[in-house]
Amino acid sequence: MLGQPAEGRNTRWARRAVLGVVVAVAVVTMVRYFVWWDVGARCVIGMRPSLVGYDNTTIKRALATLQSGSPEDYRKVCAHVATINPNPSCGGFGGGCFWHSEGNRGRASIDVSTEHGLIWTVAIIVHETCHAIQYHEGRPPWFDLEHECYGEDDRILRALVQFE
Amino acid sequence: MRRYAIMAVIALVVVWGWLCAFAWFDPLVFCRIHIDVELLEGDRGPIRDAIALVRREDPPAYRALCRWVDRIQEERQCDAGDPQADPRLRGQSAIAPSAVDPALIRAREAPGCYVRGSRTIVLRRPPEGGGGAGLVRVRAEALKRLAANSRAFWIGRVR
Numbered sequence: 001m002l003g004q005p006a007e008g009r010n011t012r013w014a015r016r017a018v019l020g021v022v023v024a025v026a027v028v029t030m031v032r033y034f035v036w037w038d039v040g041a042r043c044v045i046g047m048r049p050s051l052v053g054y055d056n057t058t059i060k061r062a063l064a065t066l067q068s069g070s071p072e073d074y075r076k077v078c079a080h081v082a083t084i085n086p087n088p089s090c091g092g093f094g095g096g097c098f099w100h101s102e103g104n105r106g107r108a109s110i111d112v113s114t115e116h117g118l119i120w121t122v123a124i125i126v127h128e129t130c131h132a133i134q135y136h137e138g139r140p141p142w143f144d145l146e147h148e149c150y151g152e153d154d155r156i157l158r159a160l161v162q163f164e
Numbered sequence: 165m166r167r168y169a170i171m172a173v174i175a176l177v178v179v180w181g182w183l184c185a186f187a188w189f190d191p192l193v194f195c196r197i198h199i200d201v202e203l204l205e206g207d208r209g210p211i212r213d214a215i216a217l218v219r220r221e222d223p224p225a226y227r228a229l230c231r232w233v234d235r236i237q238e239e240r241q242c243d244a245g246d247p248q249a250d251p252r253l254r255g256q257s258a259i260a261p262s263a264v265d266p267a268l269i270r271a272r273e274a275p276g277c278y279v280r281g282s283r284t285i286v287l288r289r290p291p292e293g294g295g296g297a298g299l300v301r302v303r304a305e306a307l308k309r310l311a312a313n314s315r316a317f318w319i320g321r322v323r
Contacts, residue, residue, distance in 0.1 A: 061235075061282065061284070064281075064282065065279055065280075065281040065282040065284075066281065067281070068281035068282070068321065069279070069280045069281015069282065069317075070281065116239070116240075117200075117237055117239050117286065118237060118279055118282065118284055118286070119239070119242070119243055119277075119279055119286060120243065122279070123243075123246060146254075147251060150246055150248045150249040150254065151249050153246050153249070154245050154246040154248075154249035157243055157244055157245050157246055158244060158245050158267075159280070160279050160280040160281060161242060161243065161244040161245075161271060161277050161278075161279060161280075162277060162278045162279075162280055162310075162313050163242050163244055163270070163271045163274040163276070163277035163278075164270070164274070
């Protein structure tokens, strides 16, 4: 009987410890796989879970590549994109998508498939960010929306890919 | 005591296996480079052979590889531009090579490329039956050159 209060205390501590570990694992998983967080640039971008097995870290590596390789493009992504969906969408596997919807009036959500690896993931992020910028600037409907954005992804590929 | 020793050995084997399974791992020089290949058709073996060749033949290049590259990714090709940027080619499923910018063709045919702003090297996947010693040699030379590109980017950025 005398041992009971100490036993109860131990049980409570054990429960708290387990809870603490669970919360810590959840936070680490959340930050590692679902959030791009750049305190210095005040840039936070959410990432949706990938449903097709491709790793969300490809998106993070693509953002890190832009951050160091093309700071101007990185600033545009931070300013115009709030969420990245890494699942194939209307662009299919290896493509991307931007939806002209009310929900994208503020910082937008873009769809970026990561199937073709780092190089194309960077290019697609820049391409879809270009569409977000066009939408936020209220470009007129007759504006050639795709031409400008293909030009943008072509530019970033030429700037970053070094093969010789 | 013996039980703890056995547990420690098991843990060591698991950690070692984890570090080696998807990467080049050289603990003597604290070098680990993640190797990404296609799940079904990829093979890390020839990439490991190419790194081993660099280590054997060119220690300074191997040091640069370990210091400035953290990931080697095998892809179908290196794309140094988007052919769709040319309105004449947009939407075409099969584009004649003669219509594409020669620089893009050269990039596609290159054994590999470096992505500026990253520590990633992309190696071109060999064509069917295109393996062997020749492939290892070509890749070793590409790794040396591309590691130097990565080093130049990061050192230039610090200055």
